[in-house]
Amino acid sequence: MENLTEELAQLDQGNIHSLMDSESQIQELMERLDQGVVEIDRMDMKMNVYDQLLGTVRDAMGKLGGQYSHILCQNSNLKSLFAEVEGLVTQLDLDPRVEEVLLHESLSSPSEIRDCELAAASLQSSLQQELPSGVDVLQAVTEQTEAFHNLSAAFGRRLYTHLSGLFTLNAAMMLDNAHVRHTVGPSITSHSQVHSDLLGYSKLMCWLKECEPVRFSEVLEAYLRSFRPVYEEEIRAVFAESKTMLGRVSEGKKGLLGRTGSNMDMLRPISGSMMMLSHARDKGGINQSFADFGATAGLSPDHPNKPRFDQVFDTVLEQLQPVCVSEQKFLTSFFHFAKRTASFVEDDDINEVDGLDGPLRDDSDLGLDGVQGVLGQLLAILLPEIEAFIAHGERMDSYNALHLLVNVSQRLMFALESGGRVMSYLDETLKKALLYIKRLFDKLIVNKRRQIEDMKVPRGAKAGVLPCVLWFKDFAERAESIVMGTDRRADLDKAYQTLTDALFKTIDRVATEHQKTPNDVIKFENYHTLVDILSRLKINCLEVKRDTAKKRYRSHKKIYVKNCLGRPLDKLSAFFEGVESLRAAGTKAEEVGYRLDYSRSELRKCIKEYPGKEVKRGLEKLYRRVEKEVSDSDLQVVWGAMQEAFIEQAQRFEALIAECYPGANISLDFTLDNLAEYFASISAQK
Structure with missing residues (x-):
């Protein structure tokens, strides 16, 4: 432990000495650290400056990016606008040649008409193009559209003026020809040449109907105004000549009459003629005229030297039918009415006309009932003339009403039963005339009934x-x-x-x-x-x-x-009637003879009054009376009936005698054979 303490102290002492030796180094380190701090502060200031500079650049780049996007959008819009304007200009651009053709090109030759058709189609295409929404308010667009409409109106006026002139010229020529033809017998000539010439303008009429409907109506009115007098003149002339023919005695008819056995046979309607008439076609002329009518028509039963009214009427219809059919075809093609049917339009009958692009307008815009309405105005004279002619025939012979009722009904029925066939205007007119004919027939029946009743x-x-x-x-x-x-x-x-x-x-x-x-x-x-x-x-x-x-x-x-039978044998008849009354009342047969009034003696007395000669005289008297009362046609019939009844009466008398007076040996003074001889003798004498 002590050692450790001592070592620790030594180490601390060594550390202190080491620290004291490195103080200069520390000082140097501190100085360097201070320099580093200063350098860092200087770098921080630079970074702040740089940061400020970069912030300005960032803002500028942000603004630049927004402006670039706007420039891209603007560029795209400009391109789209340019495309739209270019397309609009293309749509509203019209070749100057088109305007020149429509305003100044003549309409006389087929090539010029074709140029006008192409120019009109180009103008119609420009007028009917769908413009982008909203561009119609632009002044340039408004001005160009107005220019198109003005050009269309100008050409419409030119076309109207030209066609009106053609209508007037052709109608005047046809009226002049009609007046000339009256010297040789009037007939309705074919209008096919006029129709053929006018059909060259059919496509332009289709354009006019689409683009200038008011002007189209004016052209239609001009056509009606020009050709109505022509048809009135021709139709009146045909009916006038027909009336004259009905009153004209024909030598040819006399010969025909001499070859016919019965006038009544000629009254039979010629249904085949009606069927052929229903299929009449306009092939450039009329097949039968009044000049050759005498070779085919029958005779009137009441006027043997005059033609039959119903066949003259058929001949008039043969004149009218091709004209009506041809006119109906022409109006349908030229004025572009409802779609035609095969029954009236054939490729070799009339030029096919293809309309310009675009749907046709409804005919009701014209205030007309299609082609039938136009024909009704053009041929307004037809129904009154037909009815007047029918009335003329009815005044000649009231039975003509029945002739026409049959013939016209057959004609209309055939027209209706023909599959898919549209009735011609003449048939439609005859439908109305049929009502008039029916009234005349009813008048005939009323007169006949009144004649009978009165x-x-x-x-x-x-x-x-x-x-x-x-x-x-x-x-x-x-x-x-x-x-x-x-x-x-x-x-x-x-x-x-x-x-x-x-x-x-x-x-x-x-x-x-x-x-x-x-x-x-x-x-x-x-x-x-x-x-x-x-x-x-x-x-x-x-x-x-x-x-x-x-x-x-x-x-x-x-x-x-x-009533006549009792007169030749009146007493005898009265006697046996009494006998029959007794028997009917229940009296037995054997008891009848015991009645005072019907005894055997009374019976013999009655029989004695009627010998054979007396009976014959009575029959002769009866015959004279019957002869006065009964017509010759029924005299023998009635006399034969009386013979049968008289013989039956005599047989009944003999039967009653045998039944009620048996064994009395009583019989009539004449036999049945005698009666037969009496009747035969009287009939032979008369």
């Missing part, structure tokens, strides 16, 4: 077959010959019902009012005639009426015969 009671001693029955016979025969082979029966069947109802009432009325001819005679004679008429004509809708008439005929004939 028939006066005949003043002669013998009424016979009433005129109203013969009127109905004439009507039914003519009507059936007209509708034969057609399916236009509904109106006629209805008319039959009306007329037969009136006929039944008139027969009954006249039978009651006639003062000389017995009621039953008038009824059975006229009902018999009516049954014969209906049986011969075989009209299905009148089967019930025929059966009713037959029942009435048989009933009234039976009544008349029964």
Whole structure:
């Protein structure tokens, strides 16, 4: 322990001596440390300066980076703006040649028209391009757009002026030609050449409809204004000549009449002609004119030397149909109405016209019902002239209303049943005229019914077959010959019902009012005639009426015969009627002879009054009476019925004698063979 203490002390002493030896070194170290502190302070000042300098550079670099991003964005925007402006300029830029063509190019030759079509298409493209949103407020854009519209309006005016001039010129030439043609018989010539020339402007009309609809309407009005008088002149002339023809006696018709066996055969409608007429096409002219009509038409049944009205009417339609179809095609193509159908537009019939780009405007913008509305204005004269011509035919012969009702109905029905076929304007007009024809037919039926109902009671001693029955016979025969082979029966069947109802009432009325001819005679004679008429004509809708008439005929004939039977054997008939009354009351057959009034002696007395000669005289007297009351056509029928009834009566008398007076050896003074001889002898004498 002591050693350790001593060593520790020695070590401390050594350390002290060592420290005292290094004091100079420490001093030097302290000086160096002071110098280091100073140097550090100096470096710190420099670092502060550097830091301040770097801070300024950092701020400048931050600002520079923001400005660079802005410059990049601005550069991008400028590029986009340049592209937009360049595109807008391109859109609104129009070749000066386009303006020159539209304002100054002539519209006379096909090449010039083609140049105008291309220029108009370019202008339309510029007008219809979609501009970026918002650029329409820019002054330059507004001015350029206005310039386009002004150019479009200017060309529209030029096109309107040119086409109006063409319309006026062509219409004037056609009117002049129409006046010249009247000297050789008017007809409606084909307008195909005019249409062909005008169709060269079809694409420009499509452009006008799209870009200048108001001017388009003015062109349409100009066309109507120019060509309406042409059609009025031609249509009036055709109908006027047709009326003249109906009143003209033709020598050629006389020869034709001489070769025909029956006028009624010629009343049958020519349905084939109607079918051909429905398919009429405009091939550059009219196939049949009035000059050659006499070689094909039939004759009027009432006027054998004059042509039939319905066939003249068909000929007029053959004149009108190609014109209407051609005009409808032209209007559809030239004015770009609703899409055409194959029935009216063929590649070889009319030039196909492709419209410029862009959808067509709705035709309702024009205030028209499409092409039919335009035709209605252009051919406004057609329906009044058709109706006036129909009225003229009806005044000539009221049956012409039925002829036309059948023919026009067949025509329209064929037009409707043709698959996919759109009806022509003439067919549409005939649909309206059909209502007028139906009214005329109804007028015919009303007049016939009134004629039947107002028939006066005949003043002669013998009424016979009433005129109203013969009127109905004439009507039914003519009507059936007209509708034969057609399916236009509904109106006629209805008319039959009306007329037969009136006929039944008139027969009954006249039978009651006639003062000389017995009621039953008038009824059975006229009902018999009516049954014969209906049986011969075989009209299905009148089967019930025929059966009713037959029942009435048989009933009234039976009544008349029964009333006449007792007169030749009046006392004998009264005697046996009493016998039958007793039997009906329950008296036994063997007890009848014990009645005072019906005894055997009374029976012999009655039979004695009617020997064979007396019976024959009574029959002759009866025949003379029947002959006065019954018409010749029914006399033998009634006399035969009386013979049968008289013989049956005689057989009944003999049966009652055998039943009620057996073993009395009583018989009539004449036999059944005698009666047959009496009737045959009387018939032969008359």
